[in-house]
Amino acid sequence: MDGTFDWTRASKASICAFLLAFAPLTGALAQTSDDASDDGYVAPAAPASDTSSDAAAPAAAAPAAAAPAAAAAPAAAAASASAASAPTTNLNNVAVTGTAIARPDAATALPVTVYSAKELRQQGITSTPQLLQQIAGNDTSSGPGLNTGSQITGGASFADLRGLGANKTLILLNGRRLATNSLEGNGAATDLNTIPFAAIDHVEVLRDGASALYGTDAIGGVINFITKKNLNGGNVDLQYTMPTRSGGGNSSTLSATFGKGDFDKDGWNVMGTISYQRSGEINTNSRDFITPLNPNIQAVSSNTFSSNYNQGSIFANAQPGCNAKGEIPDSYFGDPTSGACYENYTALGAEVQQKYEEPSFFGQASYKINDKNKVSASYLYSRKTTYSISAPAPTSGSIEVQPGTKYYPGNGITPAPTAVQDPDGSFDPTKPVSLYYRTVPAGPRVNKGVNENHRVVLDFTGRFLNGFHYDTAFSYNQSSSDYDEVRGEINQTEGPNSLQAQINDGNYNPFDTNLSDAERQILLNAQTTGQIEAGKTRAYVWDGKIDHEIGNWFGAGQSALALGAQYRHETLDVHIDPYLAARSPSSGLSGNKISESRDVEGVFGELNVPILDNLELDAQARYDNYSDVGDTINPKVSLRYQPLKQLTLRASYAEGFHAPTLFDLYEPLSNTYSEGGLNDPVLCPGGKVAAGGSQVRDCNTQFQEAEGGNQNLKPEKSKSWSAGFVLQPIKYVTLTADFWAVELSQQIGVPSGAYIFANTPTDSSIYHRNDDGSLDYFVNRNENLGKLETNGEDVQLDAHLPSDYGTFTFSLQGTYTNKYDFQNVKDGPYYNNVGVYSLQSNTVVFRWKQNITLGWHKGPMSLGVVNHYSSGYQDAYQYPGHYKVHDYVTWDTYGSYAFDNGLQLTVGSNNVFDVDPVYSDQTYAGNAGYDARYASGVGRTVYGRLSYSF
Structure with missing residues (x-):
């Protein structure tokens, strides 16, 4: 596609909806006398404040600002937006994430938590992915060490509320959706690096299903990033962060923000933010909790340097003793001695933290057309370049040594298999042997993402006809991802420069660790470099809504109605270079091209009715029509009841429908390596070698796994419930608690390799085997896996105590998960994932996660301490002595001083006690020895931040 949207493809319903939406705008421009009003922007509330209570007592203030809650609650949501894909309510009334109705306060029945970006920056947080660590209800994140195998994300990071999947957490910027990532299977979710953190004023997190309002992909919740508004002046920030351990990893952030024009007085405002971040890499060999090899970490490979070779049941190594770097005898793990070796691939090339750089820009201009109407335009740009390092390239049997050639075993240079290696005398010198080799002299593979x-967003907002409020916008979102091979990828079998050809010609000895200069040059000549994959997603969106008060039906206050519509055209284009793919077998890619699109049309409504003075009903419904998977209606209803001034009760019920993404449907098959610790169900059933099998090749190892889309997928459907309260028993204390539950059916995902091997018949066509019976690869497509049922509680306690010695603050946020059970197939057995690393999902759901902040503020000075806690869980493989992953507890501390001349200095330390990540024997994500999704291997960091405001 050329990127130009063909409006001739739009349906008549879409065109009519467009014309109707702009009809009120025409009338609005002519209005000059009714309800004149302005933006009325107010600073946001303290971080992590809940906006759902309108009790008069103040909420807990941030360490740097002890603001009373009566002003804080509505202010926290003043800049947020909510409507079909985004309505932003302006001109006196405010909106809260999760409702489309403009209202004079922020009190709703929804559990919305607000995080102040100013306070997050004081804690050393400079990017949106770091924010995830502050959200207890976020079950996973993309840590800095998540960079190997199928977990390479090209530098992308994703949110995952409730652990339902990153594609079920909707990410908004000023209330409107962002493009999804376009690199391989990550195309279902929004990369958080898209959002320049320097432009953010505050963040609103809705921990509740919102498909009835925003669209069908908001089952898990919504994270709404709100940018600064009506800024007149500016600031410059410089932060430098440094790990206290050796090994590098220093990072720096520079940002500058400037705004001019007072929207209230001048009728216009322009604002721009430019920022630049960069970070150095940290190699795993600088962290002793990863290397040298822990004997209980079985993240090893059968591809070794020097090479293992295979023929029939023989799997042997020509170099006795396995003395090359990273090699380990198979007997090391208690296996029967076969004369073969394992390779500790983590020690040969992996990272605790990746090298990256990211410039970004956000600009916004607002103009008051008249006292009732305004227009605004914004542009966002970001570009993150990440370098990922992984172990030298494996061959996995793709290269063969032919009989009669120079290095064939038993042909003079390479010894024939010994009696231990070939106890049955089955070696056949007339047949080739396949190599399980790792190209260590070429160095680790380096990839650039x-x-x-x-x-771009063009938004019109205003009022017409005595109080009707409208908000309509056009937006264009584009996300592109390029994946380049920088070095270390080896052409194994294609053409005269391939490693296969050089071995056949006798120029390269794969069984010798002492290579000549000529042999090293052969490896360099066989390297493949260049852009192997490029992807792009686009979304052309129009949305609009109208809301208005419709009468005092029950004598308890004005009822209000909002109606809206949305049209969205999505495209997905992915190109894989067939030439490079054929010469890069360890990339797992093949020469495929995707060019797909879909149209989504939606209409929605929301009705808010005060039934009694202290009882309010809110009902929402949305209809969506997908051009490729059908239509759906999603309702939601919520109640808010305030029996006492100090107590608010709330409850909600919602239904959701999550259509399979374009990637879910059309992603071509691509090979990757499965998780480790698998056993071939034919040649090593139950971990025991069978006839024709090999301990090293077929047992306790990784296999090639071909993953891809499935055009027969059905949509996921959900039901969710929540009920809770907000209590302010005394003036300076607020307690919030919410029970939540979600049922998800027909969930879309890829079963784990362990599940496939355990539950798929051995004669199934998903298994693709070599001539000798060994497993070449197995196919594992996206499937509708069955049901998922989860429930738990969110709690939040905020308190602040003003005194002559300053203001002391306390904030606790925690999520307790009672249940997380899922099926891998329809009507299949349920697997528990709470407090257990499940080999069926390759994830863990924490029983309890919390963040606690203690703060003090007086005059220009602020101090703070932050605690992060995740409860322990049952380990993945439970090797002797390591049945449980321990609790993970880290502490941060910071202090700041604001000078009279606009300068502010902040210093602090994250993980101040230099705690190692807790040990885990999982081999699926990141580095062996810990789970990079849930813990960081960076260790203690110290930082300094200098800010200047003018």
């Missing part, structure tokens, strides 16, 4: 994002 570039994620670039553009977003």
